[in-house]
Amino acid sequence: MTVFSGIKIESCGGVYAPAEDSFLLAESIGAQPDDSVLDMGCGSGFLGLIAAKTARWVLSVDISDSARECALENARLNCVENLEVRKSDLFSNVSETFDLIVFNPPYLPTEEGEPLDDVSLAWDGGRSGRVVIDRFLAGLSGHLNPGGRVVTLGSSLSDFEKTISVLEGMGFQVSLPARRKLDFEELVVIRGIYDF
Numbered sequence: 001m002t003v004f005s006g007i008k009i010e011s012c013g014g015v016y017a018p019a020e021d022s023f024l025l026a027e028s029i030g031a032q033p034d035d036s037v038l039d040m041g042c043g044s045g046f047l048g049l050i051a052a053k054t055a056r057w058v059l060s061v062d063i064s065d066s067a068r069e070c071a072l073e074n075a076r077l078n079c080v081e082n083l084e085v086r087k088s089d090l091f092s093n094v095s096e097t098f099d100l101i102v103f104n105p106p107y108l109p110t111e112e113g114e115p116l117d118d119v120s121l122a123w124d125g126g127r128s129g130r131v132v133i134d135r136f137l138a139g140l141s142g143h144l145n146p147g148g149r150v151v152t153l154g155s156s157l158s159d160f161e162k163t164i165s166v167l168e169g170m171g172f173q174v175s176l177p178a179r180r181k182l183d184f185e186e187l188v189v190i191r192g193i194y195d196f
Contacts, residue, residue, distance in 0.1 A: 007049045008077055012070035018046040020180070021187055025104050025153045028177045028189040031055040038094065038143065040103035040136065042085065045071030047102050052083045059096065061088035090132070091139040099145050103152045106132045130158050137166050144194045156186040167192040 002009040002018050004026060011017045018026075026047060031037055035055040039048030042060035048071065052058045060071050060083060068085050075083050088094050112127060133152075140150060150172070154160025167174050172192030179188040 009044050009046050009074050014066040015070045016043045021153055022046055024178055024180055026050045035099040038098045038101045042071045043067050045074040052080045058083040060085045063089045097143050097145050099148050101150045141170055148194045150192045152190050154188045154190050160188050171195050
């Protein structure tokens with residue numbers, strides 16, 4: 001079991017467990033009491049549960065059945081009732097708009113034909129590392145309320161500067177509230193405020 005900021009997370013088979021990137025992002029979520037929050041690609045439910053400690057309501061979505069079951073189990077473990085879990089491939093089954101969207105995307109580059117299991121989907125970003133990131137950015141603005149925020153993770157391995165540039169081009173005010181150098185990459189938390 002992982003315990004972080006008072007939230008208990010049980011690991012589940014086939015589901016990405018919170019790791020260093022998750023903890024870095026969790027420290028910068030910044031949910032507010034009136035916020036509606038979308039936890040994109042929820043995995044174990046960790047980031048959504050961190051947000052739910054403060055936010056009014058959290059919708060956690062994932063394409064993986066195992067991840068959604070794990071997120072529900074961890075919500076029950078923490079007695080969290082202001083969190084809903086739903087199946088969705090990114091925004092495909094999300095019609096609502098939100099004050100805050102949190103996403104720890106798959107960002108590691110992988111070679112074509114590399115064998116992948118269920119857990120690998122949490123970090124498999126395709127050849128560029130940006131396949132899922134770019135799809136997410138394309139749907140983002142249509143799901144944020146005016147003044148809404150996005151908090152996501154970027155890696156030097158998948159050109160986080162491009163994510164910053166795309167967000168700024170969409171009208172977001174962008175900042176980098178946290179960064180951490182690891183052996184083979186640098187991780188950054190990217191926060192954007194939707195300025196419309």
